Amino acid sequence: xxxxxxxxxxxxxxxxxxxxxxxxxxxxxxxxxxxxxxxxxxxxxxxxxxxxxxxxxxxxxxxxxxxxxxxxxxxxxxxxxxxxxxxxxxxxxxxxxxxxxxxxxxxxxxxxxxxxxxxxxxxxxxxxxxxx
Numbered sequence: 001x002x003x004x005x006x007x008x009x010x011x012x013x014x015x016x017x018x019x020x021x022x023x024x025x026x027x028x029x030x031x032x033x034x035x036x037x038x039x040x041x042x043x044x045x046x047x048x049x050x051x052x053x054x055x056x057x058x059x060x061x062x063x064x065x066x067x068x069x070x071x072x073x074x075x076x077x078x079x080x081x082x083x084x085x086x087x088x089x090x091x092x093x094x095x096x097x098x099x100x101x102x103x104x105x106x107x108x109x110x111x112x113x114x115x116x117x118x119x120x121x122x123x124x125x126x127x128x129x130x131x132x
Contacts, residue, residue: 004031006074007025017077021077022034037056061090
């Protein structure tokens, strides 16, 4: 299954930038997860285009976690306002948290444990060093 690109404001009315980005990505064959605030006709139109639609609020941490999980890229486009500034901070915090988890898991998968009758030895592929 292809890794989707998250597009926020995909059903937006102001300039329709999110919707346009969604259309362009889908035409290129990129999987898209479109985040919308309401499950309405605009959300259905995004589904009809081939986007995966998630309903959520950028000010709600749980919504942002649900939307961003499994995505490696994101188009985050909002106009300027006080509420959108808070949404920007929330989204950036979640993205940073998710990135740190991916890095920790990747580092853990690069470390191998070798067992012998003398005990366990760990080898980090990053350093090539063995430790007891």
